[in-house]
Amino acid sequence: MKTQSKMVAAAVAVVTAFALSACTGSSGGDSSTASSSCAPSSGKVDLTFTTWVPGMDKVVDLWNQKNPDIQVKFQTGPSGNAGTYQNFFNQIKAGNAPDLGQVEYDALPNFRVQDGLTNIAACTPVSGAQDKFVDWTWKQVTFDEKDAVYAVPQDTGPIAMFYRKDLFDAAGIPVPTTWDEYAKDAALIKAQGSYITNFPKTDVNWFAGMVWQNGGQWFKNDGNDWTVDLTGDKSTQVADYWQKLIDNGEVSKLASFSDEWNKSFNDGQQWTWISAVWGASTLETGAPDTLGKWAVAPMPQWKSGGDQAGDWGGSSTAVLKGSKHPYEAAKFAMWLNSDPEALALENKLGGLYPAAKAGADLDAFTSGQEFYGGQKIYDVFKEASSQVNPDFTWGPTMTQTYTDVSDGFGSALGGSGTLTDALKTGQQKTIDALKAQSIPVK
Amino acid sequence: MSTTATQRRLIRNDAPPRTAGRESIVSRSGAMLVMAVFTFYFLIPVWWLLVQSTKTRGEFSSTAPLWFTPDGFSSFVANLGTLFSYDSGVFVRWLVNSVFYAGAGAFLGTLVAAMCGYALAKYQFRGREVLFNVVLSGVLVPATALALPLFLIFSQVQLTNTYWAVFLPSIVSPFGVYLARIFAASSVPDELLEAARLDGSGEVRTFFTLAIRLMSPALVTMFLFQFVAIWNNFFLPLIMLRDQTLFPVTLGLYAWNSSIGQAPELRSLVIIGAFVSIVPLIIAFLSLQRFWSGGLAAGSIK
The missing domain is CATH 3.40.190.10 (Periplasmic binding protein-like II)
Known part of the structure; x- marks a missing residue:
């Protein structure tokens, strides 16, 4: 959720x-x-x-x-x-x-x-x-x-990529299958005066889903001690990637699920949304004018030909x-x-x-969806669901971690600091929070 | 008040007297301007709420946020219909609950506070000031901070998730006691009570027939304060209640609002629900407004 x-x-x-x-x-x-x-x-x-x-x-x-x-x-x-x-x-x-x-x-x-x-x-x-x-x-x-x-x-909430099939087709821009292609497309879409997507500063669990896909691990528990690793290689790679899109002005910075956010999807300002399966109904209700123009594809991959997905919610x-x-x-x-x-x-x-x-x-998941041009979108999510790394572990103080990282993301979007800085701060504050609750942490 | 007085004194000292009138107009229009800005500031959200409740879900993002759409009225009626029928009309239940919590709670709370305040003002007894100071310190403790201890206490006596859990704490109003004492001291003359006693009226009868009438402006103020406080009380019900048939309207709307992610259709219901939920407050204020302002001023005399 x-x-x-x-x-x-x-x-x-x-x-x-x-x-x-x-x-x-x-x-x-x-x-x-x-x-x-x-x-x-x-x-x-x-x-x-x-x-x-x-x-x-x-x-x-x-x-x-x-x-x-x-x-x-x-x-x-x-x-x-x-x-x-x-x-x-x-x-x-x-x-x-x-x-x-x-x-x-x-x-x-x-x-x-x-x-x-x-x-x-x-x-x-x-x-x-x-x-x-x-x-x-x-x-x-x-x-x-x-x-x-x-x-x-x-x-x-297995994650896939919602994208504006009509816009990609009309502009002759290839639908991205890797994150490299996604970044290239981002520049092309910016040239068209639109955004490839919105970076959601408050949805840190979305960001975690991106790290999850990349094989990152934020927390580990060996049965006794917790390890916090918000700043590992995989996590940093994701942060650096999005930081670049932010620096280039290729993603918008709207508050997720707000009126402006809905409006920008409804007006065709947003070409993709990397989101969970429940996002299907969010788009349908938030962007009613775009009926039939969306489609769903698997998440872009870090390695060409990869088959990894993340999860957001549940x-x-x-x-x-x-x-x-x-x-x-x-x-x-x-x-x-x-x-x-x-x-x-x-x-x-x-x-x-x-x-x-x-x-x-279930019947609800096997039929074509009108909003998505008749595509059987749930087939994509079913496959994504089987590609979610089973080893991802959540920490014991996620509310606090989310808040701290989200604060940092907010600063990064405002131009002071970077997403990686936000993760560093989140890392330190999470360790402090665990210690404050006398939860053993390495 | 004191600032204007000081200013006027300064002006009188520094400038010739005849400019004082003009300055006063400037400061008066200044004050009007400040008030206008604040009125605008406070009314804009209400206006937004009204306008948004006349829109369909799709129109939230696609139309001007502060003006109506051509078929606004029919959407408004449709939204109302959905609001009152959603989930077998649970919203009506919440409204009724809120009216009960706030109405009965404010009535009893005012009565109890009036009796306390009257007793503190009119009877001499040992520990009176101590008692009053303890009550006063209650004004300083935010109700929110008491919610959790109350929950644990109510758990001991198995009263959580019942009407009592929200109702009982609602009838306690330290501020009401304070107001009642101040007002009783200033508006109920001792001589009158003497006369009543001489005529053979018992203390209880004197209170209900005599004192309560003299104190009525303050009582209306206290009632309104308490009514609004209970109506807007959110944290206590949040902690105490789990059965949605017991929810007051604030908690119900909050619960809906937090589920918008799963059920986006709730968005328009939350908006029109919020609008409907402030209507009783507006009615209460407008109908009791005259007493309200009178009581406020009277309470501040001493």
Whole structure:
């Protein structure tokens, strides 16, 4: 999911910062939850489930009709970083957290480090589940720990390239397949008075998706210590690349998803958008006048003939700490994220692109899309999904990392400093933040 | 006020008296200008909200942001229809909740504060000033800072995610107590209370029949303050509530706004929803405006 309301999120984070530190203080940052036994409860079970995916209450209704013995109560709130994560932490501390909660992949390590998750590896509904989900998502919910499953993957945001087929054709500019070609095209498009794309200074998770594609690693955890590496070669390469486009004035600097941003897509000022699968509906609603003019191609590659993709966004359904019915919770989470009927409904009402492999074959994803000139765009995303590097790890303080890097990106766009400088600052501040929460860092 | 007074004194000392009138016109038009700028500044967002709520989603980015489109009215009606029917009319529920939280909360809060303030002003008892100072210090603590401790306390008694979780903290108003005390001291004469007592009226009856009427301008002020504070209160409900049927309109709109990424159609609903949600405040202000300004001035006398 996109993080749009950064300002508000930051405000919420600041105001409740003391709560966060209180939470870490008590848990010490490293307590291993052994996967104990996971037996079904007897009798009727009531579960609570908090999510902010629109329409999820209808999916829960469907489950409740089919499972009279396991009744799920739907609860909601603002999106995770806009307040719901902080609520989860408060509730875990107060001992009244919901049994299940929506947690984005980039927030899972935070919950893991603060001991906010229940290990459901021993629950039979999740045994053998690994094969049902796209490979890279599984590592996100297990952290590569032995005998551990902390959440069930829900949706993903594999990245591809949306581009204005009509404009590229009319100008006789080749559609880029590598980043080198992309940079060359950027100059040609600038000569036409347009931009190849917009550089989103606040969407640091988008930038992470670019690094992800390049095989970069921002974080690592060896089971005990964290390593922070925002400034590694791969990461710096991506930063330098975009810095050059910025210096040349070949990308615009609009605030993502703002009115001006929509307008510039609607007016044909933007020729491409490197974005996740959910971007398809963003474009459709934001740039209605460009109906039928877009197409989707795989992300440009760093090596000619490469086949790497990144990911931007996606959530899991986690069983939160303190749930008295982990078995039933796991059963529900598995149904929610792998049952074809549930997946179809979630896509229709909430726009989710399922993490379950079977999800890619839903009717919604096999037909041609009118907005994209009849192209079966989801075939591209399905392939991208299989090309996402499974080894990318998120850090335990992503909200802070995003904010700090985003501040630096803002300065870089304003002409002071560079994207690489922003990563350097982000690196240092992230290490400081980890230390401040007494999370072991190398 | 004091600046103008000082200026005038300076002018009188330095310049011949007859220019004083002209200077005063300059400063008066200066003040008008400042006020006009601020009025513009504060009303522009409201105007934007009104204009945007008459637009369809596609028109947000393609039309002038501060002027209507030709078929604005029909879009406005259509937007309203969608707003009130979306997700089985949950927005109406939020509005009703907000009216309840703010209306009942402000009513009870004003009553409690009035009683406290009256007692502090009119009765001599040990620890009165200490008590008053403690209440006053409550004015300094932002409600936001209390939300989390309140959540933990309410968790202990299993009252989170209920109406009470938002309603109970809303009826506490230290500023109201302060205002009520000041106003009771200045507008309820001791002689009148003496007379009431001599005539055999009990203390409670005296308060409700006599004091409350004398204090009514201040009470309206307190009610409005409290109403607006509860209506705009966002952080407490955010922390306390998880069931969207309990949400006040602020939290509901915020939740919608944070989901625009997944459901872009919510964008127009958030805008028209925000517009609809300020209408009750505008009505409350306009209808109680006369009392409001009277109360404000009266509260500042002492």
